[in-house]
Amino acid sequence: MVDISTQLIHHPYLPPTDFDAPQPGVFKASTVIFPNVAAMRSTEWKDKSGYTYGLHGTPTTFTLEERLCTLEGGKQCVLVPSGLAAVANVSLALLKTGDEVLIPDNVYGPNLALCEGELKAWGISHQRYDPMNPADLAARISDKTKLVWLEAAGSCTLEFPDLPAFVAICRARGVTTALDNTWGAGLAFNPFALPGMEGGVDISAHALTKYPSGGGDVLMGSVITRDNALHLRIKNTHMRLGFGVAGNDAEAVLRSLPSIGLRYKASDDNARQIAAWACTQPEFAQVLHPSLPTSPGHAHWKALCDPKGTGELGKGAGLVSVMMAPQFDQAKVDAFCDALQLFKLGYSWGGPMSLVVPYNLAQMRSQWPSYIRRGTLVRFSAGLEDAGDLIADLRQATEAALR
Ligand SMILES: *Cc1c(COP(=O)(O)O)cnc(C)c1O
Numbered sequence: 001m002v003d004i005s006t007q008l009i010h011h012p013y014l015p016p017t018d019f020d021a022p023q024p025g026v027f028k029a030s031t032v033i034f035p036n037v038a039a040m041r042s043t044e045w046k047d048k049s050g051y052t053y054g055l056h057g058t059p060t061t062f063t064l065e066e067r068l069c070t071l072e073g074g075k076q077c078v079l080v081p082s083g084l085a086a087v088a089n090v091s092l093a094l095l096k097t098g099d100e101v102l103i104p105d106n107v108y109g110p111n112l113a114l115c116e117g118e119l120k121a122w123g124i125s126h127q128r129y130d131p132m133n134p135a136d137l138a139a140r141i142s143d144k145t146k147l148v149w150l151e152a153a154g155s156c157t158l159e160f161p162d163l164p165a166f167v168a169i170c171r172a173r174g175v176t177t178a179l180d181n182t183w184g185a186g187l188a189f190n191p192f193a194l195p196g197m198e199g200g201v202d203i204s205a206h207a208l209t210k211y212p213s214g215g216g217d218v219l220m221g222s223v224i225t226r227d228n229a230l231h232l233r234i235k236n237t238h239m240r241l242g243f244g245v246a247g248n249d250a251e252a253v254l255r256s257l258p259s260i261g262l263r264y265k266a267s268d269d270n271a272r273q274i275a276a277w278a279c280t281q282p283e284f285a286q287v288l289h290p291s292l293p294t295s296p297g298h299a300h301w302k303a304l305c306d307p308k309g310t311g312e313l314g315k316g317a318g319l320v321s322v323m324m325a326p327q328f329d330q331a332k333v334d335a336f337c338d339a340l341q342l343f344k345l346g347y348s349w350g351g352p353m354s355l356v357v358p359y360n361l362a363q364m365r366s367q368w369p370s371y372i373r374r375g376t377l378v379r380f381s382a383g384l385e386d387a388g389d390l391i392a393d394l395r396q397a398t399e400a401a402l403r
Contacts, residue, residue, distance in 0.1 A: 090147070
């Protein structure tokens with residue numbers, strides 16, 4: 001008689017397989033069991049033809065990858081433990097000693113930190129280009145340039161670039177393009193089908209931490225492509241770095257994904273109402289939201305995200321930034337942020353709760369952008385609360401701290 005511990009581990013019972021429910025089941029594994037040695041030797045880890053090891057995928061992560069490809073218009077996907085890991089996976093896969101990467105001056109801060117703190121030590125240089133001037137990017141591309149990062153919109157200043165123009169320049173020079181698509185989330189525009197050209201960017205990196213998770217409780221990222229050779233370069237680096245995601249986290253994102261369109265639209269609606277209100281308040285010298293005709297790059301946003309000009313909601317994330325009027329020093333701006341009740345002080349966005357962060361733009365940019373007023377930037381991330389309540393909160397904080 002085999003011991004009970006052995007019986008419990010090698011139990012013969014299998015549940016019937018004809019189970020179906022709105023949500024897929026959760027599979028969790030480091031070890032994957034093969035039926036025989038021949039299968040162990042022949043199963044390929046690089047595609048979805050089988051399972052080899054938890055790091056290379058389970059039914060749960062394969063399902064999430066396929067749904068994210070649908071969301072963003074791509075063909076292949078790798079999942080990574082955070083949005084920043086998605087950025088790192090792309091740069092480490094494509095750049096070698098002697099290469100150069102170009103990043104926009106409004107780049108997501110930790111991407112710049114990766115260039116300065118890691119890539120540089122391996123002999124990979126970087127330059128920052130003007131995110132609103134395609135000619136500036138064109139002038140910086142050289143034989144060393146192997147990757148150009150793009151963002152639309154910029155994550156704090158929310159200026160919207162002429163994305164097709166930037167991609168066309170890179171393509172003409174044979175340089176791979178990677179878009180940090182966290183803001184667009186696959187909903188505001190299709191990064192792989194840009195107007196006026198065949199296809200679009202080569203790579204879309206996405207912080208699933210934001211809208212796909214939608215809960216403020218999961219860290220995850222994805223790297224999506226439409227070219228298998230490019231995907232395999234990224235997948236090989238992914239394997240060598242040991243980037244894996246947990247089954248329960250993948251399940252949390254799968255659970256949120258069906259409502260991403262509704263949540264994205266609701267956040268956009270709240271952000272536009274906040275932006276419209278902020279435009280009427282003298283304390284805010286400049287309001288930044290791509291749907292505002294006065295916001296930098298509005299025409300580019302409109303061409304890409306709202307070509308019919310209907311003002312349809314769901315074509316912009318829940319971010320809105322304001323440049324505080326110059327008479328408010330840092331202490332005043334901090335007091336305003338502290339006085340907010342519903343907007344919590346915290347990084348990230350895309351969850352149910354509205355958030356606020358004051359930023360010192362001078363420390364983030366190589367030069368102050370000509371189209372941004374001088375002052376302290378405050379970024380609001382609109383969550384899913386009632387817009388009237390959010391505006392009332394902004395009003396009471398304005399009155400308490402700034403008047
Ligand atoms: C949040 C964010 C990231 C990084 O995502 P994490 O999961 O927090 O690492 C990358 N890019 C942009 C634009 C982001 O907003």
